[in-house]
Amino acid sequence: MDDLLIHKEEINMQMARYGVKFGIYKNGTFKERLFPYDPIPRVISSSDFSLLERGLAQRVDALNMFLTDIYSDKKIIKDNVVPAEFVYRSPGYLAQCEGFTPPKSIYSHISGIDLVLGKDQTWYILEDNLRVPSGASYPLIARSLSRRCSPETFRRNDVMDNRNYGNMLKEVMDNVNTGGINVIFTPGRYNAAYFEHSYLAEQSSAVLAEASDLFVENDYLYYRGNHGTVRVGAIYRRISDEYLDPLCFYPDSLIGIPNLMEAYRAGNVAIINAPGNGVADDKGIYYFVPKIIRYYLDEEPILMNAPTFLPFYEEDMKYTLSNITRLVIKDVAEAGGYGVVFGSELTEEQLDNLKEKIKAEPRRFISQEVIDFQDLPVIDGKTTVMRKADLRAFVLSGSNTRVWPSGLTRFSRNPNSFVVNSSQGGGFKDTWIMFQ
Amino acid sequence: MDYVSITKTNRLFWLGRYYERVSLTLRFIMERYDEMIDTDMFDFHQYCYDLGIPDNYLDSDDFFEKYIFDVDNDFSIRNSAEQMLGNGMVLRETIGSPTLAYLQMAVYSLDELSMNKYPLGLGLQQVIDNIMAFRGSYDDFIEDDSVRNTIKCGASIELMSFCLRTRFLEEALPTELHKFLKRLQRCNLPTDALSLQALVRQSRIYEGKYDAFPLEKRDYINAVESLFIV
Structure with a gap:
């Protein structure tokens, strides 16, 4: 190790050479930044990974069944397991997706599940990302470059190879492809994750396309090629639901494909991930995931949620209000580290304001116990410091559900912060899964 | 087989133009900078006039500094380098990450040079080296003949336009035009018929196969610049 x-600088130079960047909008201006990389990997033992594999696959399978049910029979609502209000009032629920099941009943083909390892050595799931989870490209390229800079490290350590992500992604696309080419659909160069879009297209041999390259005719999606049009069978979209099709969702979207939803509903193209998944990764639904697992799979959840309270329920409202100073409050409509407030950091006045907001809109918030999760060592200049870090695991649902033997470990660069998101200044590490 | 959209074709063409623009202007500037060691002969006002770019430099030192490095100057080499990289970035899956890396390194070399006292000629040589490596890499990496030749057509157009405007490397024009017309047959770029006719005629004149007056400089530039409808 x-x-x-020793080769940290060389690795970072290689990262710069390959343009490993993410974009950020600040004060209305787009800026690209190198994603700070720390060479000390997160190491996960084979037995821990085995537990994670089973738990994550179980969770994603159940969430896919939940989505199939929600957009068809709604048995889980009828059986009073999940309240209707949490489904229909979720901003991620799309009525336009009702009555149609995507190819092979897979809604979430690529799921990014955020976890932390508590100081009690228990893995807790913090969040499910079933819409457009990003981040796999960073540990993927970091591993290749680290191997180049320090081959000895990988000779001496029995680390599972993670460089098969492109093939796994291709298999996921091929599995649901309805006939035609695979396309990665990007909003364009000025998207925060553009590096990832282009890198994954290269790795999975898919065609990178923007809205102007694609069109729908007679309910089929086509790529506008220089040598003629080519049918598209699977589209891995890296754009939010609301911008996907201006004739179905947000009418002012200039980055969507008119009538894409018609082609999708006719069964002529697979959309990866399916539109409407937001209802299942809503922070409000998160509370119900253990129940969802029990309901559909008749199994006990292998991985635990962080202890969560829904102010929607009277008892949880009381608990939240009386313990607010030691809880973390999350706005269910926000993502990317935004809308997360630690009660301990607020003034009396701010606490009173927050309490009023929770009372006025209980459905909008969840509260969670602050998980005292493990710090990981991070190199800071010539010393090593300890920082909070989470793990985004990637679960790919193709002909079967597989967990990528790696993941994006994000860490806070701020000594007292629990927020690890790149948009909030965090860095990343590779995640090693050991054979032993 | 690579699937190339019309948008992507446009980017391939402009990638060729911009990398050639950076490479050519740097070579031109390096020669002028060398001449300035012994004389004070470089007329940057004339250069700006020839290229049709704004002449708002105070003196030759100001010109060398801002024309090469100023990222906010729309007509600087640094800006062309940004356009070169920008077009490359949106073509990653077509040209490949290892190939794209040479463009990234060319831009880094230019930025590093602007921040230190390294001899200008040596620093600029590194930028050109990276672009030369890029040329070799894409030529080797890209399997699709049409894609490769679209980039090369962009580079040829830029080279001919620059030679005609500045008379720099003027002796290379006949060869470049000949190479360009061969490349054109191997790609799928839409062309303007009259411009193409003028260039084919000029090529035949160079080869001695057609006895007529060569194109006037202005007509030649017009034919080069308006050939492609991209």
Whole structure:
């Protein structure tokens, strides 16, 4: 490992060489930044990964069944397991997706599940990302470059190879392809994750396309090629639901494809991930996921949620209000580290304001116990410091559900912060899954 | 087989133009900078006039500084380098990450040079080296003949336009035009018929196969610049 750390500068230079960047909008201006990389990997043992594999696959399978049910029979609502209000009032629920099941009943083909390892050595799931989870490209390229800079490290350590992500992604696309080419649909160069879009297209041999390259005719999606049009069978969209099709969702969207939803509903193209998934990764629904697993699979959840309270329920409202100073409050409509407030950091006045908001809109908030999750070592200049870090695991649902033997470990660069998101200044590490 | 959209074709063409623009202007500037060691002969006002770019530099030092490095100057080499990289970035899956990396390194070399006292000629040589490596890499990496030749057509157009405007490397024009017309047959770029006719005629004149007056400089530039409808 020491050999790898010695080569930190070389690895970062290689990252710069390959343009490993993410974009950020600040004060209305788009800026690209190198994603700060720390060479000390998160190491996960084989037995821990085995537990994670089973738990994550179980969770994603159940969430896919939940989505199939929600947009068809709604048995889970009829059986009073999940209240209707949490489904229909979720901003991620799309009435336009009712009555149609996507190819092979897979809604979430690529799921990004955020976890933390508590100081009690228990893995807790913090969040499910079933819409457009990003981040796989960073540990993917970091591993290749680290191997180049320090081959000895990888000779001496029995680390599972993670460089098969492109093939796994291709298999996921091929599995639901309705006939035609695979396309990765990007909003364009000025998207925060553009590096990832282009890199994954290269790795999975898919065609990178923007809205102007694609069109729908007679309920089929086509790529506008230089040598003629080509049918598209699977489209891995890296754009939010509301911008996907201006004739179905947000009418002013200039980055969507008119009539895409018609082609999708006619069964002529697979959309990866399916529109409407937001109802299942809503922070409000998160509370119900253990129940969802029990309901559809008749199994006990293998991985635990962080202890969560819904002010929607009277008892949880009381608990939240009386313990607010030691809870973290999350706005269910926000993402990317935004809308997360730690009660302990607020003034009396701010606490009173927050309480009023929760009372006025209980459905909008959840509260959680602050998980005292493990710090990981991070190199800071010539010393090593300890920082909070989470793990985004990637679960790919193709002909079967598989967990990528790696993941994006994000860490806070701020000593007292629990917020690890790149948009909030966090960095990343590779995640090693050991054979032993 | 690579699937290339019309948008992508446009980007391939402009990628070729911009990398050639950066490479050519740097080579031109390096020669002028060398001449300035012994003389004070470089007329940057004339250069700006020839290229049709704004002449708002105070003196030759100001010109060398801002024309090469100023990222906010729309007509600087640094800006062309940004356009070169920008077009490359949106073509990653077509040209490949290892190939794209040379463009990224060319831009880094230029930025590093602007921040330190490294000899200008040596620093600029590094930028050109990276672009030369890019040329070799894409030529080797891209399997699709049409894609490769679309980039090369962009580069040829830029080279001919620059030679005609500045008379720099003027002796290379006949060869470049000949190469360009061969490349054109191997790609799928839409062309303007009259411009193409003028260039084919000029090529035949160079080869001695057609006895007529060569194109006037202005007509030649017009034919080069308006050939493609991209």
